Amino acid sequence: MRVTKDAxxxxxEILETAMLLFEQNGINKTSMNDIAKAxxxxxxxxxxxxxxxEELVTAVIDLVVEQINQQLQEIVQAPSLNFYEKLxxxxxxxxxxxxxRHKLIDFSPATTGVYELVKxxxxxxxxxxxxxxxxxxxxxxxxxxxxxxxxxxxxxNGLADLYVEGVQEPKVLAVLIEQSLGLPKGSIKLS
Amino acid sequence: MRVTKDAxxxxxEILETAMLLFEQNGINKTSMNDIAKAxxxxxxxxxxxxxxxEELVTAVIDLVVEQINQQLQEIVQAPSLNFYEKLxxxxxxxxxxxxxRHKLIDFSPATTGVYELVKxxxxxxxxxxxxxxxxxxxxxxxxxxxxxxxxxxxxxNGLADLYVEGVQEPKVLAVLIEQSLGLPKGSIKLS
Amino acid sequence: MRVTKDAxxxxxEILETAMLLFEQNGINKTSMNDIAKAxxxxxxxxxxxxxxxEELVTAVIDLVVEQINQQLQEIVQAPSLNFYEKLxxxxxxxxxxxxxRHKLIDFSPATTGVYELVKxxxxxxxxxxxxxxxxxxxxxxxxxxxxxxxxxxxxxNGLADLYVEGVQEPKVLAVLIEQSLGLPKGSIKLS
Amino acid sequence: MRVTKDAxxxxxEILETAMLLFEQNGINKTSMNDIAKAxxxxxxxxxxxxxxxEELVTAVIDLVVEQINQQLQEIVQAPSLNFYEKLxxxxxxxxxxxxxRHKLIDFSPATTGVYELVKxxxxxxxxxxxxxxxxxxxxxxxxxxxxxxxxxxxxxNGLADLYVEGVQEPKVLAVLIEQSLGLPKGSIKLS
DNA sequence: GATGAATGAGGGTTCATTCAT
DNA sequence: CATGAATGAACCCTCATTCAT
Numbered sequence: 190m191r192v193t194k195d196a197x198x199x200x201x202e203i204l205e206t207a208m209l210l211f212e213q214n215g216i217n218k219t220s221m222n223d224i225a226k227a228x229x230x231x232x233x234x235x236x237x238x239x240x241x242x243e244e245l246v247t248a249v250i251d252l253v254v255e256q257i258n259q260q261l262q263e264i265v266q267a268p269s270l271n272f273y274e275k276l277x278x279x280x281x282x283x284x285x286x287x288x289x290r291h292k293l294i295d296f297s298p299a300t301t302g303v304y305e306l307v308k309x310x311x312x313x314x315x316x317x318x319x320x321x322x323x324x325x326x327x328x329x330x331x332x333x334x335x336x337x338x339x340x341x342x343x344x345x346n347g348l349a350d351l352y353v354e355g356v357q358e359p360k361v362l363a364v365l366i367e368q369s370l371g372l373p374k375g376s377i378k379l380s
Numbered sequence: 381m382r383v384t385k386d387a388x389x390x391x392x393e394i395l396e397t398a399m400l401l402f403e404q405n406g407i408n409k410t411s412m413n414d415i416a417k418a419x420x421x422x423x424x425x426x427x428x429x430x431x432x433x434e435e436l437v438t439a440v441i442d443l444v445v446e447q448i449n450q451q452l453q454e455i456v457q458a459p460s461l462n463f464y465e466k467l468x469x470x471x472x473x474x475x476x477x478x479x480x481r482h483k484l485i486d487f488s489p490a491t492t493g494v495y496e497l498v499k500x501x502x503x504x505x506x507x508x509x510x511x512x513x514x515x516x517x518x519x520x521x522x523x524x525x526x527x528x529x530x531x532x533x534x535x536x537n538g539l540a541d542l543y544v545e546g547v548q549e550p551k552v553l554a555v556l557i558e559q560s561l562g563l564p565k566g567s568i569k570l571s
Numbered sequence: 572m573r574v575t576k577d578a579x580x581x582x583x584e585i586l587e588t589a590m591l592l593f594e595q596n597g598i599n600k601t602s603m604n605d606i607a608k609a610x611x612x613x614x615x616x617x618x619x620x621x622x623x624x625e626e627l628v629t630a631v632i633d634l635v636v637e638q639i640n641q642q643l644q645e646i647v648q649a650p651s652l653n654f655y656e657k658l659x660x661x662x663x664x665x666x667x668x669x670x671x672r673h674k675l676i677d678f679s680p681a682t683t684g685v686y687e688l689v690k691x692x693x694x695x696x697x698x699x700x701x702x703x704x705x706x707x708x709x710x711x712x713x714x715x716x717x718x719x720x721x722x723x724x725x726x727x728n729g730l731a732d733l734y735v736e737g738v739q740e741p742k743v744l745a746v747l748i749e750q751s752l753g754l755p756k757g758s759i760k761l762s
Numbered sequence: 763m764r765v766t767k768d769a770x771x772x773x774x775e776i777l778e779t780a781m782l783l784f785e786q787n788g789i790n791k792t793s794m795n796d797i798a799k800a801x802x803x804x805x806x807x808x809x810x811x812x813x814x815x816e817e818l819v820t821a822v823i824d825l826v827v828e829q830i831n832q833q834l835q836e837i838v839q840a841p842s843l844n845f846y847e848k849l850x851x852x853x854x855x856x857x858x859x860x861x862x863r864h865k866l867i868d869f870s871p872a873t874t875g876v877y878e879l880v881k882x883x884x885x886x887x888x889x890x891x892x893x894x895x896x897x898x899x900x901x902x903x904x905x906x907x908x909x910x911x912x913x914x915x916x917x918x919n920g921l922a923d924l925y926v927e928g929v930q931e932p933k934v935l936a937v938l939i940e941q942s943l944g945l946p947k948g949s950i951k952l953s
Numbered sequence: 954g955a956t957g958a959a960t961g962a963g964g965g966t967t968c969a970t971t972c973a974t
Numbered sequence: 975c976a977t978g979a980a981t982g983a984a985c986c987c988t989c990a991t992t993c994a995t
Contacts, residue, residue: 199954231956232991309545339556342542343538343560356530361527365526368525368531384973422980425980425981432966433965573958575958575993604985615959615961615987616959618987619958717941747908753941764975769975772975794968795968809970814969
């Protein structure tokens, strides 16, 4: 049976189906056929909207990054949170995000390394969104270390690996964050 | 034309050819055929020495890890180096190693993520070899932070990503290390 | 040049091409490539319709068994034939069927012996379809031997081998059948 | 280490190793490598004695047939057995032989059907050795049916299939034999 | 917009056979 | 007699991509 949908709706459906499968099974292990089947359409239609697998992969990554950025922005702009709370939320956001997209991130497509792509894009935007936020903390004398952005990057990537490996106790993570950023003991509280 | 070589020599040749190609193009993009061609032999001979691609991949990873471990051990046991110097050497070792094996690490084979495999194996052995080394520093009052092993892990993985991205100025890296581990300013010197 | 056909038609073409090649050269000596070439399509298309060689083999066997079963059923239900005539027809059916499918039956695929499969399936359904038929003959006092089903099996398999070897004179076969089943001389007439 | 043996001894070792593996795993699933390994020699040596796999297969079949023929001859010539006893022994010999060599017989090599080969060779020699034996029985009025040789062939092949399928009760088999050959009830006793 | 049959290139793997030593 | 490294052809299978309808 032939079901016609609005172009944008269809595109979005394919995108989300692909994202789901990529996250579940990894990019390499997800064929265009799998995606078409899961989206209940034909392969041809997938190619109608995305001219190649690589393009689809790129679009999925864009989507992932965008979703996280949105959450990030919400945290940064939340008026009810102080610096420490925001910091905790942001780091948690990345830890969980990376853990959940583990398969997606770990596996790689034909041409370029997705891991790189995603991680770079994520940390890139992380810095973008937290730039002002960090500058304010520095100016306010809350953050006193040198190269706070780099340190944040190290924390995100390094912590994420620890987290994925199973080190997930909030108290331990909190201490590691405090030490790395030179924050007062007990200032970070991870839920 | 049939060229016969000593088994161990041929095996090593294949191993090194595979390592090279894996590092250059990634594991997934390197076919057994590619390896055979690059080694100027037939596919059948590759299978004579390695009964499957997975076995070859594993052997290559073992080789990489072993090479790094050997260097690591030399550093740890060097009598002429003090704690700070050893620490600097160890971190540099990983930074360079990970950067060089970037493609190898980034890409992943069919069954399991090689990235995981290599990184886990590396940090695993890193902690194994530096355990005593760290304990002594803690006992000597040089290392005063909590969870020094976790912090070291964070540093290795986090710094490596920064390094790969191009942040390679020795002075910047040194400061980041000092801050993260709570070491005195100027104690770490990266060559 | 790309020739598109109705799915069911193509599927049937592949099935019959495979059956032909299997019967001619045996299953093991028939590659998926051979089948594709003979059907004037690409290997990929064969796999589009049959997800593995084993599945194709199974489908071919099903086809063969089904074809024979249909003929069998027609004979059993023919109102114009008496017991002796039906028996003669049934045995002839198997003799010819097994002789024609000789190579198909004789050769075996990777996993299981097809010979077993086909022969078992055939004799299985033979007994199924002839059960009532035999019981009626026993009740009517026409068949007086013990274990008539086993005897029928022996006859089918044993006669088939003889037949394949060249013993095909109707009169000789008729006598052998009469003797084995304890039927009156001259009761069986093979055309 | 290089172990030198008498040519005939080595040849026999290879032959018996091959026979064992063929019977265990079937001919197709037994590679020349498997045989060499099991015989604790190298592939090259196998080819020194048998110029191809087909030749080895043929030699193994010869061996099998020869072994059975020897047992057959012993039975036929046994002075202490009467006709019925000999007949029972002979049929049992074939039933067991075919059952044990099932894998060997069922699977098939590259060029020709081994099943055919072995079964034909076996029944061929069976008739050869039992010719006089049967003639005497006919002359003595013990065997009164027409085409006793054909009937014997049918019995051997047909019974073997039944036997392989699990119909192995001595009494049932005895009755089937008596009926087929027109022998007195109770004349055949299978141990 | 949508279908799905069809392609083609390549991938991993097996194995009988050869041959220099 | 014996070794075992080396070959090469074939095999089953996957999948991104195309295209006639």
